[in-house]
Amino acid sequence: MSSGGAVRERLAPYRTKRDFDVTPEPAGGEPPPPGRRFVVQRHRARRLHYDLRLELDGVLVSWAVPRGPTLDPKARQLAVHVEDHPLEYIDFEGVIPRGEYGGGDVIVWDTGSWEPSGTDDPAAAVARGELHFDLRGDKLAGRFVLVRRGRDGEKDWLLLHKDDDAAEPGWDPEEHPRSVLSGRTNDEVAAAPDALWQSGVPAAEASVRLGREPTAAWAASEEELAALDELGRGGRWTVRGRDLKLTNLGKPLFPGRDGEPPVTKGELVRYYAAIAPHMLPYLVGRPVNMHRYPDGVGRPGFWQKEVPDHAPQWLPRWHNDAADPGETECYAVPDGVAALVWLANFGALELHPWTSALPDVRRPTWALIDIDPGTDSDFADVLVLARLYRTALQHLGVAAAPKVTGQRGVQIWVPVRPGYTFAETRTWVEKVSRAIGQTVPDLVSWEWQRERRRGRARLDYTQNAINKTLVAPFSVRPAPGAPVSVPITWEELDDPDLRPDRWTLRTALDRVREAGDPLAPLVGQPQELPPL
Numbered sequence: 001m002s003s004g005g006a007v008r009e010r011l012a013p014y015r016t017k018r019d020f021d022v023t024p025e026p027a028g029g030e031p032p033p034p035g036r037r038f039v040v041q042r043h044r045a046r047r048l049h050y051d052l053r054l055e056l057d058g059v060l061v062s063w064a065v066p067r068g069p070t071l072d073p074k075a076r077q078l079a080v081h082v083e084d085h086p087l088e089y090i091d092f093e094g095v096i097p098r099g100e101y102g103g104g105d106v107i108v109w110d111t112g113s114w115e116p117s118g119t120d121d122p123a124a125a126v127a128r129g130e131l132h133f134d135l136r137g138d139k140l141a142g143r144f145v146l147v148r149r150g151r152d153g154e155k156d157w158l159l160l161h162k163d164d165d166a167a168e169p170g171w172d173p174e175e176h177p178r179s180v181l182s183g184r185t186n187d188e189v190a191a192a193p194d195a196l197w198q199s200g201v202p203a204a205e206a207s208v209r210l211g212r213e214p215t216a217a218w219a220a221s222e223e224e225l226a227a228l229d230e231l232g233r234g235g236r237w238t239v240r241g242r243d244l245k246l247t248n249l250g251k252p253l254f255p256g257r258d259g260e261p262p263v264t265k266g267e268l269v270r271y272y273a274a275i276a277p278h279m280l281p282y283l284v285g286r287p288v289n290m291h292r293y294p295d296g297v298g299r300p301g302f303w304q305k306e307v308p309d310h311a312p313q314w315l316p317r318w319h320n321d322a323a324d325p326g327e328t329e330c331y332a333v334p335d336g337v338a339a340l341v342w343l344a345n346f347g348a349l350e351l352h353p354w355t356s357a358l359p360d361v362r363r364p365t366w367a368l369i370d371i372d373p374g375t376d377s378d379f380a381d382v383l384v385l386a387r388l389y390r391t392a393l394q395h396l397g398v399a400a401a402p403k404v405t406g407q408r409g410v411q412i413w414v415p416v417r418p419g420y421t422f423a424e425t426r427t428w429v430e431k432v433s434r435a436i437g438q439t440v441p442d443l444v445s446w447e448w449q450r451e452r453r454r455g456r457a458r459l460d461y462t463q464n465a466i467n468k469t470l471v472a473p474f475s476v477r478p479a480p481g482a483p484v485s486v487p488i489t490w491e492e493l494d495d496p497d498l499r500p501d502r503w504t505l506r507t508a509l510d511r512v513r514e515a516g517d518p519l520a521p522l523v524g525q526p527q528e529l530p531p532l
Contacts, residue, residue: 038114038135039090040069042177044186045104050173052079052159054114054133057123059084065159068173069110069140073163079146081155086203093181094195094210095359099321101199105190107179112137129157138180139173142166191418196359201319208316209335210285210358212524216240217336218280220273228270239273242314242338246345253296253349254505257481263505265345268476271505272344276337278512279351279474281523283340286353287318287331287361289469294347297478301349307332308346315339318358333358349476352469356422361466367425367529368463368470369400369412369433374445376455379408379500381443383493385457386410388436390490396432396530401519402493404500406477406485410493411470413519417526424529426464431532433459473519474512476505484508487519 037055042048043064050068053060063079070077093108116122117132125131129148135141143162148154161167177185182194194211217240220228224239231237233250249266256262272279293301305328307317316333323329334340334351343351355366371385386402389412393400400414416425437444437459445453463470477483483501486508492498503511 036113036115037090038112038137039108040065040110040137040140041092042068042107042109042179042186043102043104044106044190045096045102050109051082053085053090054122055087055090056126058087060087060089061126063146063157063159069144069159069161070173071140071142071161071166071168071171073161073167074169075160077159079157079159081148081157086206088203088207089197091181092195092197092207093179093189094197094207095190095193096197096199097321097359105186105193106197107184107186107189108181109173109176110137110139110180112140117143139176193359196318198319200321201317204313205317205319208285208318208333208358212281212284214277214280215336217338219277220337225270225273228273231266233266237341239338239341240336242312242336244312244338244341244345246341251296253293254478254482255298255480257504260481260506263482267505268349268482269341269344271476271482271509272340273337274509275474275512276340278517278520279340279472280334280336281520282472282474283334283351283353285333285357287320287333287358287467288343288354288472289352289467290332290343290346290348291350291352291478292347293349293478297349297480301478304348306330312342315342320361349478351472351475353472354467354469355464356466360418362421363418364420364422364425364464365416365418365524367414367416367420367429369414369429370460370463370470371410371412372458372460373408374450374453374456374458377408377443377457381457382408382410382500383498384440385436385443385459386412386493388439389432390493392432392436394490396532398530399522399525399527401487401522402490403473403485403487403519404498404502405471406475406483406501406503407479408500410500411485413473413487413522414529415522415525415527417528420529422465426461428529428532429461429464433461473517474508477501482506486511487517489515489518 035055039053041051043051050065051062052065053062062082062085064082065077065079067077093106095105096103113136115134117134119125131146134143142164145160147158149156196208196210198206220239228237234247237244237246251265252262253265253268254263290304291301292304307330316335318331318333320329355364357365371382373382400412402410402412404410443457445456445458447453471485473487475485482505484503484505486503
């Protein structure tokens with residue numbers, strides 16, 4: 001059997017336990033070069049325990065140690081031999097969602113290298129039930145022994161430390177609770193996880209980055225953009241280590257406006273590559289709904305939420321285990337410029353992120369106000385309503401920022417602290433909106449159906465619900481000239497030159513360079529909504 005086949009066979013229990021048939025198995029490459037890494041993860045699942053994992057023959061051979069490894073030579077710690085884990089797990093620190101196998105928070109408590117002692121075949125030593133090995137980590141060092149209790153095949157082992165130079169009587173792992181990667185405790189990781197591990201999917205898709213802090217993966221370099229410009233109608237493009245196949249870059253997707261030429265697919269791809277550092281704060285860690293126009297905006301578009309089978313393995317995904325039959329199960333969760341470029345090449349012109357973020361998609365981090373103009377509303381009416389919201393929110397002391405939609409309206413984004421439910425944010429926005437509507441009743445209708453509004457605007461608070469979305473800041477809209485939804489300042493509501501589609505794909509970058517992003521300081525702000 002090949003080494004790759006052996007790895008797959010050894011990981012079969014891991015995958016079976018985690019309902020691995022949720023998505024097709026990604027194409028496998030060559031097995032990784034042999035290594036001798038180890039990790040100990042402090043894992044608060046149903047019960048607190050430590051997971052000791054040794055890299056061996058392409059997998060992580062694993063033991064759950066309830067009381068944790070210790071340098072105390074007198075200690076005899078129970079170690080339960082569990083299923084082999086994939087190598088991708090070695091640097092996982094974050095949250096496994098509730099309901100998943102092993103749900104709870106995880107930190108990398110210690111990591112480093114290891115070497116077997118007294119054997120040239122550590123796999124055979126494990127099979128025999130006794131492995132001597134040396135650890136070189138940040139916390140753990142010296143000679144350890146794993147020995148099976150009882151007969152072959154039993155899961156209970158003992159972990160002990162030899163009385164050598166690294167031994168330390170009375171050493172307690174609980175006195176050293178912080179991660180060696182981030183310096184954080186389990187409590188801190190649980191409160192603000194950087195990653196999510198999904199147990200029921202292939203290892204290549206299981207880890208989703210949740211961190212909102214910018215990384216190098218968020219931006220294309222000038223050299224990479226220059227290489228993109230040289231592609232012409234298509235070809236292979238590498239950006240931030242990801243290899244993409246770009247097609248039909250010369251294809252017109254948007255009619256021109258004001259006498260300008262049509263906007264091509266290549267321009268769309270380049271725009272998303274260039275705007276990525278400004279757009280990704282609103283996308284990272286969130287499932288995204290795609291509004292696709294693969295044949296251009298001259299033909300009807302369609303919504304697509306499911307990640308297609310042909311998507312690259314590296315595209316981060318979130319698998320919704322709570323999906324009902326027929327509902328979307330696998331969403332894209334963009335984590336960098338390469339993901340945005342892939343979506344643009346896929347014909348996803350508009351991107352609509354969830355207002356909740358992983359790992360808890362039932363708790364919003366934004367409250368949304370959508371001023372939806374009616375058939376008889378003009379932009380002056382929209383501005384009257386937006387200025388009333390400005391006055392109300394300032395009176396309440398609530399931080400928020402508006403953005404033009406790129407079509408006819410204005411939306412207002414309000415950051416909220418972790419813990420609110422959608423019912424709470426929806427009720428709060430409705431109360432504020434009802435007060436606005438009472439001020440100018442001739443401009444507002446509360447009817448759900450557009451044909452019953454008699455041409456008036458609707459102040460839509462119902463978008464505050466799970467999987468209800470508004471277009472992302474800096475997303476392109478499907479109209480001539482490729483207008484863009486752009487955040488603005490409250491003062492710009494008084495600008496006589498303001499239009500909802502003022503900025504386009506060709507001008508939005510200049511706007512950001514000159515004015516920045518007024519919404520950016522509110523990202524992640526843990527705001528308490530005042531009672532009304």
